[in-house]
Amino acid sequence: MRQSAAAQAVALKCVLRNRTLLTTTHFEDAGVQPGKTYEYAIASVDAFGAESTFSPFARVAATVLVRVVSTCTVRKVTAGVEVTWEPSFTTGAATVTIYRKKAGEVSYQKTASVARQATSYVDKTTQKGTLY
Helix, strand or coil: CCCCHHHHCEEEEEEEECCEEEECCCCCCCCCCCCCEEEEEEEEEECCCCECCCCCCEEEECCCCCCCCCCEEEEEECCEEEEEECHHHHCCCCEEEEEECCCCCCCCEEEEEEECCCCEEEECCCCCCCCC
């Protein structure tokens, strides 16, 4: 796809974070803290030094990142049902929460929370003959 002459002439984009100027063409806000609200706006500077006006501020409330396990293994063990997952899943997590539901139910129920270092959990409350 060819860019227009105007798009090719843009040399720099300016980003404002909480009304502080950052001069970069790419910005990833690694300093975001959960529970805080941030404001962002952008402007561009063309190859001749002419700067556009800033866009309206976008307000973003940072939330806690919740990751969902994409792959886990479930198997029957003597004590109940064992669920295991990859250690890389828990990077940055405070805890790991395990949910389950019976076949035919709509909602998942919290079964347990384990330390982030854990890579498995044995559910000892399952019932023989029940499909989960």
